[in-house]
Amino acid sequence: MAQLSDDCFAFGGPLIPVDEILALIASRLSPLDGHELVTLGAADGRILAHDLLAPLPLPPFTNSAVDGYAIRGADIPDAAAQSFPVTDYVQAGMAARQAMAPGQAIRIFTGAPMPDGADTVFMQEDVVVGPADSVTLPPGLKRGSNVRPTGEDIPLGKKVLRAGHQLRPQDVALVAALGMTGVEVIKPVRVAIFSTGNEIVAPGAERGVSQLFDSNRFMLSAMASRLGCLVTDLGILRDDRAAIAEVLDAAASTHDLILTSGGVSTGEADFVKASVESVGTLVFWRVAVKPGRPVAMGVIKGTPFIGLPGNPVASFVTFALIARPAIMALAGASPAPIAKTPIRAAFSYRKKVGRREYVRVNLRQGEDGLPEAVKFPREGAGLLSSLVDTDGLVELGEESTEVKVGDTVGFIPYSFLI
Structure with missing residues (x-):
């Protein structure tokens, strides 16, 4: 769990630009301790704990890139088409029964290992199949054509994925192609999320005429879950400073980040700010962003706290701009600026x-x-x-x-x- 000093997010200005927030997050939040081994089926979206080096080359053997006929480069016809006897037949998953001899051709299929002595493959579309197991090959093909050498894609020992990389489906495919059954990843960030306010109720509950159904909590939980977090839904906390402070204090002991929605503006009815200050330290930020602006960040018992606005669009935008980078920093992910x-x-x-x-x-x-x-x-x-x-x-x-x-x-x- 992150153990931060109470003043680690201190900022003296009245209105902080987004880039300064991001720089502060990057410099003050460190990856959490602890790794775990996960299977390939559970690896998507997780953060790689260590550099991954290729334990074998890809492809692991020289093979044909097409269906066709393998020959020695020295036998490639020069000026005119030439007929060759076909002496063997190699499918993917098989090996040639004999080495390539001068003046011979071997029928070969995509992915099949190249016979010893062969280094070139003619595509079947470019040849004329003759009688009595023979094939006529045209002149002019470049030596080495239509062959995938050992390690053409990835050589043995190459660093294929870096520590801090968030694994994607194509990365999982690469790990599988290297013969690995799992990878070591950083343990997921534990995030406690709750909404605040007497004006909201849970979906399905009885709603008063002046109340709204809570939507932010579910949106933020979904966004955090997509980042691989383990989310604890603490529900809706009513406008009671002591009750909010008690929940904050307890959550800080068992989570890596506390994320709230609502109650961080400057109004007299916004209780979260005072509650955080009673159990930790809060630097109230008026962020120079629209929609957004009222965003709070602080520390409770060494655990970072982020308070987002209550309006749904502002909550969505500030999660993407501020909470997401904070979560990725705690998760040990390599920084990735927003691409526009x-x-x-x-x-x-x-x-x-x-x-x-x-x-x-x-x-x-x-x-x-x-x-x-x-x-x-x-x-x-x-x-x-x-x-x-x-x-x-x-x-x-x-x-x-x-x-x-x-x-x-x-x-x-x-x-x-x-």
Whole structure:
């Protein structure tokens, strides 16, 4: 479990830029202790604990890349087609029964090991099969064609995956191809999540006329689970400072991160800030981002705490920008900056200088066939439909003040953020 000093996230300014938050997280949060061996079936999404070196070359033997006929390079016809006797037949998973002799050809199939002495394969589409087990090969083929040498893909001992890499399905396939049945990964981050406020109730519960069903807790739990976290759902905590403080204190003893939604603004009814300060240290951040801004981060008994806004869109965006990097840092994942794809704006927009903004957009094909971003027609950090009915976010930097139709903007698909 992370053991942080109470002032590790201290920041003196009234409004902190996103990049400074990320730098602070990267410098103050270290990977958790503890590794575990998981099977290939459980490896997807996990963080590799050690560099992975290839225990064998891929392919492990020289083989044919096509269905065709193997011959010696010295026998390749030069000026005219030439007939060769076919003396053997090699399928994938078999081995040739004899070495290649001068002036002979061997029928071979994709993936089959090359016979000793053979170094070139003619594709079956390029030859003429004759009578009496013979084949006519055309001239001009380059020596070594259509052959996969041993280690062509990966040589023996090569570092194929680095420690801190988050495993993907293609990575799992590579590990399997190397003959390994499992990999050592960093233990998952244990995250405690709860929502706060008298104004929300759990789905399925009786809802008062002035209450809303809690959605943030389920969204944040899902986002954390997609990052490989072990999530503890602590439910909804009512606006009671002592009760919230008690839950925070207990959660800090058994979790690596505490994540909350709501109650971290500057209003008199926002109780989380005071509750955190009673059992730990909290640096209240007004983050220079929209939607978002009220985000709190602190330390309780050595465990990091992140308080996200109560509005769903703001909670989603600030999780992606702040909580996600914090989780990945604790998980030992290699830093991965958000990749933005340049795309043409099909909307106009004005913003204040000095803060970063994220605009919800859909992608469509423009009249010229090129993709363009269309802004969601309504504003508001409480509009869940604006997340459901869009494809991603356009990032507008702190110095930007205006977007005009036709401008190039940076697009971030939701798939990258979750």
